[in-house]
Amino acid sequence: MKLHITYDHPIPINAFEWTPSFDRQSPHMHSSLEVGLCLSGKGRFFFGSKSYAACPGDLFIVNNEERHIAQSDPHDPSRYLFINFDPALLLAEDPGLLLPFSYRSTRFRNHIAGGSPLAQELTPWIHAIAQELRDKSPGYLAMAKSALVQLCGRLLRHYSDLLNDDERQTMVQAVRQAHSLAALVERRFREPLSLAELADELGSSVPRISRAFVETTGYRFSDYVSLLRVQAAKQELLGTDKAVADIAFECGFQSLPTFYRVFKDKVGVSPVSYRQSMGTVQQADE
Template sequence: MKLTITYEHDVSINAFRWTPHAYRQPLHAHASLEIGLCLSGTGRFYFGRKAYEVNRGDVFLVNNEELHIAQSDPDDPSRYLFLNFDGALLLAEDPGLLLPFAYRSSRFHNLIPAGSALAEAVTPWMLAVERELRDREPGCLAMAKSALIQLCGLLLRHYTRELSAEQQLSAARSANQTKALAQLVEQRYREPIGLRDVAEELGISMSRASRVFRETTGRRFADYVALLRVQEAKRLLAGSDRQVAHIGFDCGFQSLATFYRAFKDATGLSPVQFRQTFGLGAPDAAPTRK
């Protein structure tokens, strides 16, 4: 089951607390990356065919492809702090920050155990993200983003140390190629642009370009292009009174049907609904997280 995640702030990060059911719900995935911290209680956390016993202080990494679900112990329900965030945030900062989430499920240990040096290091940053988004003090969005980047930097350093020198070199090469791909797309996403175009411009094969982009970001190339177009459309819908159709075409979509479908998939709302909720003169409201 694929869930749609919408964000409650202008920066694409959610922080929320959640107590899983005492029975096992269906596994799900979502386009956002996720980090979970068990604040109290016990239970189990399922990732595909993997299952981890959960205790207070355990931290879990979730990428945007792996099916997962948490379950509480009925006698000692677990409670979590979860951070959901769009991988594009990290891609814009440093593609290497995405590497801890670019794992293959069967070979990856999602659990960072309570009491370990890494869990002790990342927990304060998770709490800082939550605090900034909750308290909404001046500069909170920048502070929340900064805390998330610090957190992911710690993850990157930890997982990089576990790689051989050859694997580190390969990972760095992939990250640099992904950054170059992303920069080209950010310059030209309003145009009809395809993977072949940017691969040829960078002098690499389409298969190589597709593979490194997917492995580093967890996204298909076409999905990332659509994401940039949707983000620009959101800005224009909320901040101008231009016609919806004109906005869709100006952002690079080749048809209104494609624009509406991509926008609804990314936000959970149609472009018209988004403007009615967040556009100029709209009443204050927050999007619904699903």
Template sequence: MKMTITYEHDVPINAFQWTPKTYRQPLHAHASLEMGLCLSGTGTFYFGRKQYQVRQGDLFLVNNEELHIAQSDPGDPSRYLFLNFDSSLLMAEDPALLLPFSYRSANFDNLIPADSPLAAAAAEWMQTVERELIGGEPGYKAMAKSALIQLCGLLLRHYHGRLSASRQLSMKQSANQTKALAQLVEQRYRDPISLRDVADELGISVSRASRVFHETTGRRFADYVAMLRVQEAMRLLAGSDKQVAHIGFECGFQSLATFYRVFKESTGISPVHYRQTLGLEAPDSGRGPDPANSENSAARS
């Protein structure tokens, strides 16, 4: 089952505490990357066919492809602190930070045990992220992002040392190519752009571009372009009085119907509703008829 993750802040990070059910629920995956810290109790954490017995202080890494679910022990229910975050945060800082999450499921140990120095250090950074997002003090978004980057830097150093020299070189090359791809997209996502366009500009094949981009970010190229467009639309909806339709086209969407569809898929609400949730009035959204009912609703960006 594929879950849709929405973010409570305009920085794409969620921090929340959760107690799993005492029975096993269906496995799920999601586009966001995730870390789970067991704060108390015991239980089991399932990753596909793998399973781990959980104790207080254990830390788990979850990428954006692996099916997973946690379960509590009925006699001692577990409670977790989870961080969900979008790969674009790490991509913008240093694509190498994504490498701990670019694992192949069958050969990867998702558990960082409670008695390891890494788990203790990571727990502090995770709790800092949670504290900043909940507190909402001035500068909290930058502080939360900074703490997350520090945490992922620790993970990179930990996992990098476990890789063979050839694997390190391969992953570094993939990260560098992905960074170059992402930089081109970030410059040109407001215009019509295809994977072939950027692959040709970088002098690599389309298949290579597609593969390294997905392996590093966990996203298809088209999904990454759509994400950048939605993020820019959110910024403009919150920080300008431009008409909704104008914002959609300015951000690179080729039809109003596509803008509404992709925005709602990403955020769970329409652009107009998003602006309303911010307490902003939009007496003239420029929206026209509801795109969901138009003949263009199947149009693609």
């Protein structure tokens, strides 16, 4: 099962607490990345065929391809603090920060033991992100993003040391290809885009660069283009009084039905409802 993640803030980061069920539920996955901190209680955390005991202070790294689920001990239920974020946030900041989440090996350990030097180093940054998003003090979006970068930078240093030279080179090459493709898309998403043309422009093949992009970001090319177009449309809906149809075409959508369908899928409501809910109503949209 693939979950659809929505974000509660203008920046694509969520922080939330969660207590797993006593019964083992069906595993799920999502395009976002996660770092989970066990705050209290006991249980187990499952990643595919891997299973880890969970105790207070333990951390868990979740990428966008591995099915996972946590389960509570019925006598001492576990409680987690999760930081959930869009990989595109790190892609724009520094593609190398995605390396800790780009694992594709059953040998990868998703678990970081509580009390270990790494857990002690990471835990304050997890709490800092959650506090910034909760308090919403002036500058909180920049502070939350900065704390996330610090968190992922420390993960990068840790996991990079565990890779052999071939693994590191392969992963770095994939991240670089993904970053090059993302940079082109970010500049030209308002235009009609063809993956074949962009791959040729970057001197790569469609299968190679498509695979690198999915493995690094969790997004298919078409989904990433749609994401950027929807983000631009949201800004236009709130910041201008343009008609919805004009916004749709200016942001790169080729038809209004496609725009409405993709927008509702990504945001959860229609463009008109989104504008109205934010206090900006355009008579021409009704």
